[in-house]
Amino acid sequence: MNVMALIFFIFAIFTALVAFLVLSRRSKSAVNITFSFLCLSLTLWFFSFGNMFISSSPDYALLWAKTGFIGIAFASILLLRFIYAYSKTIVNEKLFIFFYCAAFAAAALNFYTDFFYKGTVVHFFGNYPKAGILYALIPLQLIVSIVLAMRNLKENLRKPDLTAFRHQQIRSIRNALILFAFVLIDHFLTFFYLPLYPAGALCAVIFTAVIIFSLGRYTFADVKIIVSRAFIFFFIIAAAIALSYFVWNNTQVWIVSAVFTFILAVAGTYIYRAAIDKTAELFLAEQKQYHNTLIQAASGMAREHKLDRLLKLISLIVIKAVKVGNVAIFIENESGKLFECRHIRPSVSEEMVFPYSLMHPFVVFMKNRKKPFVTADLPLFITNSIDMPFKPDMVVPFFFDEGASGFIVLGAKKGKTPFNREDIRVFNTLSRQTSLAIENCIFFEQFKETQEKIFAAEKLASVGGLADGVAHQINNRLNQFSMIAGELKYELEDFQNNNKELIEPNDKLKKIFEYITGLSDSLTQNIRRTDSVIKGILNYARVEKKGDMFSEFSLKEVFDLAMELLNLKHKLHKDFEIRFHFKNGDKIYGIRSQIIECVYNVLDNGYEAIIDRMESLDDEEKQKFKPLIKVDLKYYEDKAVFAIQDNGMGIKEENKVKIFAPFFTTKSSYKSGTGIGLYIVKRMIEENHNGKLSFESRYGHGTKIIFELPKGK
Secondary structure: OOHHHHHHHHHHHHHHHHHHHHHHHOOOOHHHHHHHHHHHHHHHHHHHHHHHHHOOOHHHHHHHHHHHHHHHHHHHHHHHHHHHHHOOOOOOHHHHHHHHHHHHHHHHHHHHOOOOEEEEEEEOOEEEEEEOOOOOHHHHHHHHHHHHHHHHHHHHOOOOOOEHHHHHHHHHHHHHHHHHOOHHHHHHHHHOOOOOOOHHHHHHHHHHHHHHHHHOOOOHHHHHHHHHHHHHHHHHHHHHHHHHHHHHHHHOOHHHHHHHHHHHHHHHHHHHHHHHHHHHHHHOHHHHHHHHHHHHHHHHHHHOOOHHHHHHHHHHHHHHHHOEOOEEEEEEOOOOOEEEEEEEEOOOOHHHOOOEEOOOHHHHHHHHHOOOEEHHHOEHHHHOOOOOOOOOOEEEEEOOOOOOOEEEEEOOEOOOOOOOHHHHHHHHHHHHHHHHHHHHHHHHHHHHHHHHHHHHHHHHHHHHHHHHHHHHHHHHHHHHHHHHHHHHHHHHHHHHHHOHHHHOOOHHHHHHHHHHHHHHHHHHHHHHHHHHHHHHHHHHHHOOOHHHHEEEEEHHHHHHHHHHHHHHHOOOOOOOEEEEEEOOOOEEEEEHHHHHHHHHHHHHHHHHHHHHHHHHOOHHHHHHOOOEEEEEEEEOOOEEEEEEEEOOOOOOHHHHOOOOOOOOOOOOHHHOOOOOHHHHHHHHHHHHOOOEEEEEEEOOOEEEEEEEEEOOO
């Protein structure tokens, strides 16, 4: 067997299979039709030249060469037509009619004249055509087609809505065209009788292979199925022909042979159908398995009522079933203005994941698309705007009238196989179920939060009802103390005025009267301040017109008043120190009595935490330890931020999530901790002042409470 002929026959089979493969996918597509005809023209070239190589007669060799010339003459025109169909360029039909007529005329002229092929010569690998006087038109035609095709692809690369997949596709086709240009070498060398086969033919075959993988998103499984179908089809046809020939050769009765052939044709149809179904089942077994897993998971999502657990469940199912490397789930926040990442796996630092606004091009594209898509379908300018800690490969948006809004971003599969149409269909079902399940979880969480607030409000209401009565009793005592302090001061002053001659000469007695008078003044001032604090708390509980109570005041004065209350409650440590670090003044805007209460609560907690830490130290460490509270105030464009930092015991990790919960306390019973202080402080700052309260703490080293208050108008 001639080796060169065998190579060309293999090339012919390959291009014929490619034509069958492309037409079997989308038989009505202009792109697929033109590319299939291009492959068939190459098949004609390869098959005819294969027969030419092994022809024993020069006449038969020339006949096969001229037959193959038909494929060569039409290949360059079909190549250009394919590129125009692919790029959806408006075709000048008159120009292509001229090209087709010219190719047909050249093919016909070649059969009846020697203008293109004027005979054959014998080389070591077999017969080979000799170029005629007009053969130079063939490589010239190919040059024109390739130049026009490259120009068309270059213009397509400049389109603003070009997707990443389309961009890569065009680049692949352009590279394939450059490879196809090497076929010109064969044409030119043919003119000089210096063949280099199968170099040009091999380039043409590689060109078809590159194009078929660029035409569509064929997964490895798709290609295996389609190729296996083609081989099964040709095997059944070949077997039927061989058996029919065997029957004819042994019976020499055409009726028997015809009936047998008919039976084989009918049986072959059923065999072909059963064979391709079994092949598809084998190749797609794994894919169907994880599709079923996803569908079952979607049906069971509604049973989960905790959002964090649901998102974790979704990501685990996708990672385990689909075998993707990364999953990120974004959900619309409460304001409805941002899509925030609520779960990402594997977990990364929060600084590496950014939210997306409603007007972000990525979000706008998803809301318009609504169905799952691979990121290769995104225009390049949108792809470049996506900022993720991993490279996204597929996006599953869920934007429905019912359910939560958001999207799931999937990384590449671990096997590097692309997502196919079946994946998109399954994830489309999953997206609706995910939306409803997330909305269900959000509802349950909001309901639970509302119930907790109602429960807390009922507790506070009962405490508040009691507080009114207790406050009335306290105010009665404060009034009595105030009267006693006033009477005491009045009696002391009256006694001093009436007995100057007794007091003035006696310095010791004079100092005693001054000291008692000072105590009386301090008692009166603290009674008034305590009354102001009680009124502030009652005003908060009664939710009076808070707007009328806002004013600008000195933060330093607030701390001075709070420290006096702290002095009344505690016998402060002799080394205790409070340091202030203010820049550009100390003015803040808010409800003065409530800020005093907030500061007092934090100072009280901080001081008790300091005492707790001191009690945990040994004697040597106690000598070195200096109890300290630092106060820092900074101004920003739209807010004032002050922080109170102690060097006390700090908060344990397990208690951090509960620190602002009502009735939660870490204080021992002898300190009478109610657990309502920080809860009230948080509500005063965040609800009454539209501010923010947060904290930082490290157990064994101290706690910082941070107040953020909006600036006054």
